[in-house]
Amino acid sequence: MATNHHREGSRIGPSLLLLSVLLISSCFSTISDALSVTVNELECVSEYVLYDGDTVSGNFVVVDHDVFWNSDHPGIDFTVTSPDGNNVKTIKGTSGDKFEFKAPRSGMYKFCFHNPSSAPETVSFYIHVGHIPNEHDLAKDEHLDPINVKIAELREALESVTAEQKYLKARDARHRHTNESTRKRVIFYTVGEYALLFAASALQVGYIRRLFSKSVGYNRV
Amino acid sequence: MTTTTLILIVASTLLGFLSIPIYSLRFDVQSGHSKCISEDIKSNSMTVGNYHVINPNENSPLPDSHKLSASVTSLYGNSYHSAEKVESGQFAFTATEPGDYMACFWLPEHNPVITATVEFEWRSGVAAKDWGNVAKKGQIDGMELELKKLMDTVNSIEVEMFYLRDREDEMQQLNVTTNSRMFWLGFLSLFVSLSVAGLQFWHLKTFFERKKLL
Numbered sequence: 001m002a003t004n005h006h007r008e009g010s011r012i013g014p015s016l017l018l019l020s021v022l023l024i025s026s027c028f029s030t031i032s033d034a035l036s037v038t039v040n041e042l043e044c045v046s047e048y049v050l051y052d053g054d055t056v057s058g059n060f061v062v063v064d065h066d067v068f069w070n071s072d073h074p075g076i077d078f079t080v081t082s083p084d085g086n087n088v089k090t091i092k093g094t095s096g097d098k099f100e101f102k103a104p105r106s107g108m109y110k111f112c113f114h115n116p117s118s119a120p121e122t123v124s125f126y127i128h129v130g131h132i133p134n135e136h137d138l139a140k141d142e143h144l145d146p147i148n149v150k151i152a153e154l155r156e157a158l159e160s161v162t163a164e165q166k167y168l169k170a171r172d173a174r175h176r177h178t179n180e181s182t183r184k185r186v187i188f189y190t191v192g193e194y195a196l197l198f199a200a201s202a203l204q205v206g207y208i209r210r211l212f213s214k215s216v217g218y219n220r221v
Numbered sequence: 222m223t224t225t226t227l228i229l230i231v232a233s234t235l236l237g238f239l240s241i242p243i244y245s246l247r248f249d250v251q252s253g254h255s256k257c258i259s260e261d262i263k264s265n266s267m268t269v270g271n272y273h274v275i276n277p278n279e280n281s282p283l284p285d286s287h288k289l290s291a292s293v294t295s296l297y298g299n300s301y302h303s304a305e306k307v308e309s310g311q312f313a314f315t316a317t318e319p320g321d322y323m324a325c326f327w328l329p330e331h332n333p334v335i336t337a338t339v340e341f342e343w344r345s346g347v348a349a350k351d352w353g354n355v356a357k358k359g360q361i362d363g364m365e366l367e368l369k370k371l372m373d374t375v376n377s378i379e380v381e382m383f384y385l386r387d388r389e390d391e392m393q394q395l396n397v398t399t400n401s402r403m404f405w406l407g408f409l410s411l412f413v414s415l416s417v418a419g420l421q422f423w424h425l426k427t428f429f430e431r432k433k434l435l
Contacts, residue, residue: 036258047245165382176395186403194413
C-alpha cells in the first residue's frame with residue numbers, strides 16, 4: 001500500500017489511520033480457549049507461532065472422571081516440540097501444570113500429551129501465544145506508537161490473569177470430582193458395611209441354629 | 222481521491238481479516254476414528270467456530286477420503302451443528318445452556334488408514350465478538366478499539382472471579398456436609414455393630430433356652 005507524500009493533508013488522514021490500525025492488528029496474540037480433549041495414548045495439538053521470540057504460555061489439568069488415581073499413578077507426560085523438531089519443554093508424570101517458554105523461532109509448535117496408562121484421561125488445556133512489539137518493530141515503522149507497546153503489555157498481563165483463572169477453574173472441577181467421589185464412596189462403603197455385618201451375623205446365627213437342630217442331633221456338637 | 226477510496230476499501234476488507242486474531246488449533250484425525258474437543262461455555266455467550274481440512278496436495282482438490290463429518294452438541298444432547306463429508310465448515314450460536322459443548326470430527330472408514338489434519342478455531346465469549354463490526358458501527362479507531370477489548374476482557378475476568386467464588390462456596394458446603402455425615406455415620410456404625418451383636422446374643426440365648434440346653 002503506497003502512501004504518496006505529495007498528497008494534501010486531508011487525504012493523508014485516512015491512509016494514516018488505516019496503516020496504524022493495520023499495524024496495531026499485527027501485534028495480535030493467539031489464544032486458545034480452555035479446551036478438553038480425551039487422551040488415549042498420545043494426543044497432539046499444533047499451534048502456529050507468528051513471530052520469533054513470542055512467549056508461549058499455558059496450562060493443562062487432567063480432569064478425572066470415573067477412574068480415580070492412586071498415589072502411584074504415573075500421571076501424564078507433556079512435551080512441546082518446535083518446528084525444528086527439538087523438545088522445547090517436557091513435563092513428566094503430572095496431573096496438571098503451568099508452562100511458559102520463549103519460542104526461539106516462528107512456526108508450527110506441537111503440544112503433545114502422552115498417557116502411559118491404559119485408561120483414557122480427559123485433559124483440559126489452554127495455550128496462549130503472546131507477542132509484544134519490541135524496539136525493532138517500533139523502529140521499523142514510525143507510525144507505531146510506544147503506547148502500543150504498553151497496550152500490548154497490558155493485554156498480555158490480562159491474558160495471564162485469564163489463563164490463571166482457567167487453570168483454577170479446571171483444578172476446581174477436578175477437585176469437585178474428587179470430593180463427589182469421596183462422598184459417594186463414604187455412603188456406599190458405610191451402607192455396604194452394614195449390609196455385610198447383618199449378613200455375617202445372620203449367617204452365623206443360621207449356622208449355629210442348624211448345628212443344634214433336631215434333625216442333626218445333639219451328639220454332633 | 223479514487224485511489225484513496227480504493228485503498229480504503231481494500232484495506233478495510235484486509236482489516237476485517239487481520240483484526241480477527243489468527244488463533245487456530247491443528248490436530249490429526251484418523252479414518253474410522255473420531256476426535257472430540259469440548260469447551261465449557263457460559264449461558265448467553267456467543268460462540269463461533271470454523272474448521273477446515275488441510276489439503277495434503279496443494280494443486281489437486283481434496284479427495285473424498287479426506288472429507289470429514291463434524292457435529293457440535295451440548296451436554297444435554299442438543300445438536301447445534303452437524304455436517305457430513307465436508308471439507309470445511311463453520312458454526313456460530315448463542316449458548317443457551319451452560320456447560321460443556323463438544324465438537325466432534327470423524328473421518329469415514331478407509332483402507333489404508335489415512336490421517337487428515339484439521340485446522341479448528343473455536344472462540345467464545347469476549348474473543349467471539351465481532352470487533353470489526355463494532356469498530357465500523359461506532360467509528361472507533363485503533364487505539365480505542367484496543368482499549369475497548371481490554372475493557373471487555375476485564376469484565377469477563379470479573380465475571381469469572383464471581384463464578385470461581387461461587388464454585389468454591391459450593392465445594393465448601395459439600396465438604397462440610399460430607400464431614401458431618403462421616404461424623405454421624407461413625408456413631409451409627411458403632412450403634413449398628415453393637416445392636417447386631419446384641420441381637421445375635423439375645424436370639425441365641427432365647428434359642429438355647431427354648432431348646433433347654435442353657
